[in-house]
Amino acid sequence: MRISIYGSTLEAYVTAVCLALTENSVTLFSNSFPAEDDELPFIKSEPSLTNKLSEAIKENTLKVRETSAFINANIHWLFYKGKNFDELLYVIKELLSDQEAVSVVISTTLGVGTYNRLYNHFENEVKNGFLKLATLPSFIREGRALDDFANPELLLIGTEDNQLISTLSYLLSPVIQKAQKVMFISGAEAELIKTSICSMLATRLSLINELALLSEELHIDMDKVIEGVSSDSRIGKSYLDLGCGFGGLTLPQEVNNLLEQFSNKSTASIMLKAVVEANQTQKELLFRKLWHYYQGNLSALKVAIWGASFKPNSSSIANSPIHELVEALTAQDCNISIYDPAAMPALEFKYTSYANVQLCDDKYAAVQESDALFIVTAWDEFLAPDFNQLKTLMKIPVIFDGRNIYEPREMETLGFEYFAVGRGKTINL
Structure with missing residues (x-):
């Protein structure tokens, strides 16, 4: 499958590398969103990521681009860790203006309500079949990111679009086979589950301290x-x-x-x-x-x-x-x-x-x-x-x-x- 990934985060790089090494054609647009000041050095410190990145590029299954030119792809996957909803909105608008119909997956820390805000903003495009929208919350942890992607404890696929469910199931079939639990749910449910997990973990840490x-x-x-x-x-x-x-x-x-x-x-x-x-x-x-x-x-x-x-x-x-x-x-x-x-x-x-x-x-x-x-x-x-x-x-x-x-x-x-x-x-x- 042809996959376009947008973002400069650890999650974006890991997802691009893992999908490229499972017989997909992946293009990573690393400058699509502004990076945090200290975000990019992870490429050197994350175990095996540099070697896997080089391997995927050498096999010509992964291309890394700094420009944000949009290309035809089966899936456009957006990784955004900022706080400005409009930046995410802008990229989706650009995708829609450049192509007749797009399937967009978002992985973001904007939190609960993001999926519904996007759905409501593009309601006409969704209902007319021009936009298929899903959210996949990331549970990748620094220091073990490649293993977290390939062998997740929990994989949440949030969308109500049956065709997109089928496409993502095929794309992520190697991950689904190894995941301890997979849930196909609504985008809003996926966001609340991710946020609830993080909040409970934070509560444990604060209480024990x-x-x-x-x-x-x-x-x-x-x-x-x-x-x-x-x-x-x-x-x-x-x-x-x-x-x-x-x-x-x-x-x-x-x-x-x-x-x-x-x-x-x-x-x-x-x-x-x-x-x-x-x-x-x-x-x-x-x-x-x-x-x-x-x-x-x-x-x-x-x-x-x-x-x-x-x-x-x-x-x-x-x-x-x-x-x-x-x-x-x-x-x-x-x-x-x-x-x-x-x-x-x-x-x-x-x-x-x-x-x-x-x-x-x-x-x-x-x-x-x-x-x-x-x-x-x-x-x-x-x-x-x-x-x-x-x-x-x-x-x-x-x-x-x-x-x-x-x-x-x-x-x-x-x-x-x-x-x-x-x-x-x-x-x-």
Whole structure:
């Protein structure tokens, strides 16, 4: 089949590569929508994506174009992660003006109501058969994106058009065979399912972090609590990782989308507002601990930060806690040195004008003469550093671990003061 894909996101590239390697002719228009500032480096950091991309191009089943010229295709698949509905609307209008009839699939984070807004806007074209419309929410995760596409836990195909259902079933037949569950539903239902999943995951993360704050006050190791809680089959282990706040594009945007939906209804969501507020507070946790540790005397201190991406195996700093930390430390006249193995291009773009921010190409260079070390991202290379070298390089051997990657007793034995989330030494905030 001939497939045109529009977008510069990870999802767009992965979908283009996977479809091109299953005997389809795919054209990827990578500049169809504006990219986030830190979005494109994923091509290098995503396992196997570069090789698969080269393979598909070499086999001539995939063409990557920077222009937005529209071509005849069986499916036009739009990937959009922005916030402007009109940008999505514009591309569909262009498709309709260039061809007699088109089948359009949308994968977007615009959230609940997007499908119905598009359907209502193009109602005449839909009823007259000029536009066939579907939505396929993406559940692709950075670091394992190719596997998520090829072997999904859940595949949602949202459309009421039987012909389009048939076309997508044929196109995605290799995926459908491996998916744990496939649902053919309306576009509106698909959007609400995706948003509900993201909101529930965000709620789990915020709640477990709040419980961790209580565990610190009670001098209880939160890891033991999580071990017990997760043994209940009704709860399980997923998304119970303690940390200094969740980030990325998907979870925050989906939660905000759902909040907007509630704001337009007679009932407001008290819980989702609390989730957003709790996550924002959590992003400030490491700074608050530093503040109390130094009793508010932070001016001219040097703070090292290991990790900036919102999660390991990602180059994206979208909604990462790094931003709250940099702003808070800057306001206190602190000097900041940051190291991240993948997010340096994004950091350079964001913080190149900050005179107090130094970007380092080595984790040990970042901690030289530092008064504290923050750990923001649980990259593998941070798990077992040379602690003797680390202690020698630091001016004050104190670590504020936002991802709980070390054992508190071991760190104490090594001569570090160690403050984590729900573990380690306790500071009354």
